[in-house]
Amino acid sequence: MRQGLYRASFYLTDPRTGLMGDEFGRGVVDIRDGSIRGGDSNYYYAGTYSLDGTKLDATIAVTPHTPRPLGLTPFERGATLTIRGTADAVGIRCGGEISTSPGDGIQIGLTWLVE
Incomplete structure (x- = not known):
């Protein structure tokens, strides 16, 4: 895995089928030395990761910095991924759970941009 700046695309997973739905958000994240930092026009992301070969495990807090109408995403009041x-x-291709939306899953695609 390369350290640096990544483009992030976020997708909800259908809880009935496990299939990836439509993209609902985009942002950028800087991934380096066990730390994840980034954001988009409404949220900032901060967390940690560990890497074992090509396997990545991460915990990321998603926190709003700009007020939005409720009901648009599972992150309006913040969440942990x-x-x-x-x-x-x-x-990086990854998926997991959203703390504020039990039963729903999330898929995240990260594309490396620059170191």
């Missing part, structure tokens, strides 16, 4: 995935030289 617990995710697992695989990493390679060009990106």
